[in-house]
Amino acid sequence: MPLTCSHLSVSYGRRRALSGFSLSMEKGEIRALIGPNGSGKSTALQALAGLIASSEGRAEIEGVSVASMSRRAIAKKLAFLPQQPVAPDEMTVAQLVRQGRFPHVGLFRSYGRKDEEAIAWALESTGLTGLAGRTLQELSGGERQRAWISAALAQEAAILLLDEPTSFLDIGYQVEVLDLVHRLSRERGVTIVMAIHDINQAIAVSDRISLLEKGELRFDGAPKALSESGLVEKTFRVKGTFVEVAPGKPPHFDVELTKLNRSGP
Numbered sequence: 001m002p003l004t005c006s007h008l009s010v011s012y013g014r015r016r017a018l019s020g021f022s023l024s025m026e027k028g029e030i031r032a033l034i035g036p037n038g039s040g041k042s043t044a045l046q047a048l049a050g051l052i053a054s055s056e057g058r059a060e061i062e063g064v065s066v067a068s069m070s071r072r073a074i075a076k077k078l079a080f081l082p083q084q085p086v087a088p089d090e091m092t093v094a095q096l097v098r099q100g101r102f103p104h105v106g107l108f109r110s111y112g113r114k115d116e117e118a119i120a121w122a123l124e125s126t127g128l129t130g131l132a133g134r135t136l137q138e139l140s141g142g143e144r145q146r147a148w149i150s151a152a153l154a155q156e157a158a159i160l161l162l163d164e165p166t167s168f169l170d171i172g173y174q175v176e177v178l179d180l181v182h183r184l185s186r187e188r189g190v191t192i193v194m195a196i197h198d199i200n201q202a203i204a205v206s207d208r209i210s211l212l213e214k215g216e217l218r219f220d221g222a223p224k225a226l227s228e229s230g231l232v233e234k235t236f237r238v239k240g241t242f243v244e245v246a247p248g249k250p251p252h253f254d255v256e257l258t259k260l261n262r263s264g265p
Contacts, residue, residue: 002027002191003048003078003159007057010043017043019215020057027158028189030181032202035212036236041195042083044212045161048193049080061159075103078159079152083167089137093147096136097122100154122153125188126180142173146180153184160184162194166201174198178205199232203250211235227251 003025010018018040025031033041046052048059050066059066061077079100087096100122101115123129126146136144145165152160165181166174182205184190196202202209203223211219211226213235219226226232227242232253240255 001025001062003059003061003193005048005057005059008044008047008054008059009056010040010047010052011055017215018047018054021047021212021215021217022057023193023210023220025159025191025193027191028185029191029208030185030206031193032206032209033193033195033212034197034199034202034209035218038214039212040215041212042163043215045080045163045193045195049078049161050074051080072103075155075157077157078161079155079157080161081148081152081163081165083163085148087136090135092133092135093123093128093139093150094119094132096147097128097132097151097154100151103155118156119154122150125153125184126150140173141169142176145169145173145177149177149180153190158189159191159193162192164195164197166196166198174201181205199236199253203227203253223250227253 001024004023006022008018008021009016021040021044023031033044035041043052047054048066050059050069053067061069061074066074097119098111101111101118105111105115123132126149128143128146128150131139131143136147139147162181165177169177178201181192181194185192194206203226206223208221209219209223209226210217211231218235219229219231233240238255240253242251242253245252
């Protein structure tokens, strides 16, 4: 399996941010991490990427402990895109995507044919070939997010971790990014773990969903099973109903605007 973790726990001082988190991913699977703010989604992604040390448990890439791997070795297998990545506005799309080859090129080797092919594939896969010469400041929000995903793809990593990839985007750009995520999974076999706020987007695009609350895993399973569990209403303290919009299509969560009493059980 490309990515697994077992009983992963992370603490910041006395605060336990993640407790006993486990998952097991299949090649080409899309896993959504959902939960209220502060539930541990971003912490889980960073621990899986080896960016923060776990106090307990372990994460593995293809059976090898992430803690035992160098940053360059991890980058050849896994790409992590944070919620708000930063690069100079004057940088072109092509320059940004070329940076994705650094784990393979290093400091002293020049870009070879394989590197150029990987860059071209990353641009093509994200629909950015025609925008390669544009600077980041010239791009729309959706185009900029696709550029960052393209840079991650240039790593030729089989695993992609995305932290809130649709945040701060208009609905059209959200759909654009989620469609790209789905195509990468189905057409390229990329394994994707994605922290996301929108429950309906998570249900629509993911194969499995992990629901976190206060750093603990409350649910791990298929979207339909989550819709039947009652956990969304309980965890997010909202009244709502899952509605089947069409036979064979994922259910849609319709939320009432009146919140439940947060001091209740």
